[in-house]
Amino acid sequence: MEINNAKRKKQYAFLYLLIGFISLFFFNGKWILPIAAFIAPLFLIRFLRFQKPMKGFLIIVLAGWLSNIFVWKGMMPMSGFFYYLVTLMMSVFTSLSFLLDRIYTQKIKGLVSTLLFPSAYVIMDFITILTVPSGSYGTLVHTQSSLPLLQLVSITGIWGVTFLITWTASIINWLCDHDFEKKKIYAAFLGFGIPFLLVILWGQYRLAHSDDTATVRIASINSTKEEARHRMTIDYDTLVEKANNRFLENCATAASSGAKIVFGRETIISLPNDKENDFIEKARSIAKQYTIYLGLPIRSTPQQFPDKNPENKITWISPEGELLFSYHKAKPTYPGECDFGDGIIKYFDSPYGRIGSAICFDMDFPSLIYQTGKMDIDIMLVPGSDWQEISPYHTFVASVRGIENGFNLVRSSFKGLSASFNYKGELLSSNDYFKTDEIILYSDIPIKGQKTVYSVLGDYFAWLCMLFFVIMTIVYFRKSKITARARL
Numbered sequence: 001m002e003i004n005n006a007k008r009k010k011q012y013a014f015l016y017l018l019i020g021f022i023s024l025f026f027f028n029g030k031w032i033l034p035i036a037a038f039i040a041p042l043f044l045i046r047f048l049r050f051q052k053p054m055k056g057f058l059i060i061v062l063a064g065w066l067s068n069i070f071v072w073k074g075m076m077p078m079s080g081f082f083y084y085l086v087t088l089m090m091s092v093f094t095s096l097s098f099l100l101d102r103i104y105t106q107k108i109k110g111l112v113s114t115l116l117f118p119s120a121y122v123i124m125d126f127i128t129i130l131t132v133p134s135g136s137y138g139t140l141v142h143t144q145s146s147l148p149l150l151q152l153v154s155i156t157g158i159w160g161v162t163f164l165i166t167w168t169a170s171i172i173n174w175l176c177d178h179d180f181e182k183k184k185i186y187a188a189f190l191g192f193g194i195p196f197l198l199v200i201l202w203g204q205y206r207l208a209h210s211d212d213t214a215t216v217r218i219a220s221i222n223s224t225k226e227e228a229r230h231r232m233t234i235d236y237d238t239l240v241e242k243a244n245n246r247f248l249e250n251c252a253t254a255a256s257s258g259a260k261i262v263f264g265r266e267t268i269i270s271l272p273n274d275k276e277n278d279f280i281e282k283a284r285s286i287a288k289q290y291t292i293y294l295g296l297p298i299r300s301t302p303q304q305f306p307d308k309n310p311e312n313k314i315t316w317i318s319p320e321g322e323l324l325f326s327y328h329k330a331k332p333t334y335p336g337e338c339d340f341g342d343g344i345i346k347y348f349d350s351p352y353g354r355i356g357s358a359i360c361f362d363m364d365f366p367s368l369i370y371q372t373g374k375m376d377i378d379i380m381l382v383p384g385s386d387w388q389e390i391s392p393y394h395t396f397v398a399s400v401r402g403i404e405n406g407f408n409l410v411r412s413s414f415k416g417l418s419a420s421f422n423y424k425g426e427l428l429s430s431n432d433y434f435k436t437d438e439i440i441l442y443s444d445i446p447i448k449g450q451k452t453v454y455s456v457l458g459d460y461f462a463w464l465c466m467l468f469f470v471i472m473t474i475v476y477f478r479k480s481k482i483t484a485r486a487r488l
Contacts, residue, residue: 013050020044021063028143029071030389037143041098041169045117046176048102057099064091072138074389077334090138093128097121101170107479108472111191114174116472118166119465122159126462135331135364140165142397148203150425153403154452156461157366163465164196207424215444216352218381218420219254220412221247221264222431222439244269244279248286254440255290260352263295265414266360266385267312273300284321291319293350295357297383299338312338314357314383316348324348329359330368345371353378353447356407360384363398363411366459373405373455378448380407386416388434399425406450410443423449 020043026036044063048056068087076083101117108116125139136142141158144150144165152160171192178184227243247269251262271279276298287294293316300311316324325348328341345368347356356377362368363382372380380402386394395417402409403425410420419430420443431441 013047016043016047017059017063020047021067024064024067025071027067027071028138028140029068030073030075031071032143032393034144034146037140037165038168041117041121041166042172044098045101045169045173048098049173049177051102053099053102056102057095060095060098061088061091064094074387075393076134093124094121097124097166104472104476107476107483111174111187112472114167114170114188114192115468117170118163119469119472121166122163122462122465123469125162126159126459126465129366133332135361136366136400137364137394137397141400142393145396146203147207147425148200150400150403151203151206152199153400154206154406154450154454157404157454157459158400159459159461159465160199163461164199167192168196207426211446211448211450213446213448216261216379216447217257217259218261218263218379218410218443218445219251219257219259220381220410220418220420220441220443221250221254221262221268222412222418222433222441223265223268223414224439225437240270244271245282248282250440251283251286251292251294252290254442255286255292257440257442259292259442261293261295261350261355261381263314263357263381263410263412264297264383265412265418266297266383267299268297268383268414270299271301273302273311276300280315280317280323284317284323287317287319288321293318293324293348293352293355295381295383297359309337309339312359313341314359316355316357318348327357327359329362331361331365333361343368345369345375345377347375347377353449355379355381357381357383360386363401364394366401366404369401369405370455370458372401372407373452376449376451377405377407379445380409382409382411384411384413384416384418386413388415391415391434392417392419392432395419399427404452405455406452408445408449410441410445412441420445422446 020040023036023040025031026033027040044060065088068090072087078086097117097120100120104116105113129136136158139158141161144161149161171188175184175188247264254262283294283296296315298313298315302308312329313326315326318324325346327346329338330341330343332340345356345358347354354377356372358369358380382398395411395413398411399409399421402421402423406423408422412418415433417430417432418441420428422428429441429443431438
């Protein structure tokens with residue numbers, strides 16, 4: 001009877017693979033369904049339970065690669081051979097988590113074994129973020145839209161959410177392995193169900209708890225579609241110069257509507273570097289006339305271009321016309337995009353809180369934006385530039401950095417979703433470039449952020465996962481030695 005049950009379970013293995021493979025198309029990328037992040041690993045683990053480890057691993061790599069080719073098309077700024085190589089390596093790293101789980105659970109049993117897969121997955125994600133130039137772009141946390149769940153990010157960083165998603169798949173497989181015995185269900189409820197429930201309840205409480213804090217009106221300015229089309233074909237001419245001056249006119253309009261802080265989308269100002277000082281002088285006059293803080297996102301082209309890359313930066317001016325700082329984009333979206341800065345976040349203090357800036361792709365890097373928590377920055381103002389395939393995904397990636405580090409956020413995006421969020425990740429205002437001709441987004445933003453556990457302790461949760469896996473590795477090899485001696 002047991003032999004027949006084992007055969008029947010093996011026959012179901014490729015059905016599990018099929019369900020897991022289909023789920024991978026909604027697991028991440030352009031067709032995200034949050035529930036698919038829970039379903040895909042659940043069925044892929046189940047499939048691998050009935051395969052030889054290496055054979056099952058290679059099949060999962062292939063399934064992941066095929067789905068990656070489709071779901072990331074247009075969402076990565078690359079094509080050709082390099083695109084196929086990158087999507088393959090993404091699948092390999094993810095699939096290694098499944099392989100390690102399959103190998104280790106042969107020796108390690110009990111509820112503790114359910115922690116192997118989520119720990120391995122977190123480790124692989126952590127290594128990937130530290131070693132590849134894409135940051136957190138594509139990680140599991142960015143597949144989730146549940147704000148109660150995402151509040152965990154303020155304590156553990158993105159690793160806690162990734163751990164919970166993958167732990168769900170692992171715990172269900174553990175129950176399947178034990179035919180849902182009552183004792184196992186009770187143990188799973190105590191060990192997994194209650195912690196998960198507490199995370200959601202705490203997230204609900206954090207969202208419901210409102211801080212009575214003052215707000216400041218911030219205006220973010222975009223380009224018109226006509227200006228965008230022109231700038232795609234012409235580097236600099238009289239029409240671009242008019243567009244630059246129109247930005248200053250829009251700043252005046254925003255100030256007249258009550259905005260105290262005004263800035264634009266990434267590189268909204270385009271000019272040769274020998275004209276930069278003259279333009280900044282005009283901007284200083286506007287800032288003083290309307291008593292506003294003014295952020296100028298500039299693409300400054302050197303005379304040696306294209307031998308020397310342009311600068312991509314934002315320069316901030318005080319209401320007194322003082323130059324506060326210039327921040328240069330730190331992370332390239334693609335090679336050769338521009339000259340990059342030192343990666344040190346800058347800020348200024350104002351009556352409206354401590355204000356900092358980063359630029360577009362910088363917000364995809366937790367280790368870079370982690371500085372903001374140490375600096376007690378209240379509001380981050382981020383010029384951005386996207387394309388249709390990654391909108392609104394990329395703007396919500398930036399919002400997670402705010403939950404991590406406890407700052408409020410306004411992101412102004414060219415060819416994407418411009419939006420503002422409070423430090424809990426709640427959407428306050430938005431403007432979709434593809435759905436409106438409005439170019440000024442007004443956002444009333446809380447002037448105080450909140451200190452978070454993550455901003456103090458950083459990636460401690462990922463390191464705990466590593467420590468746990470090291471301990472389990474020692475246990476695994478000891479059990480293997482005991483088994484080998486018993487056979488002798």
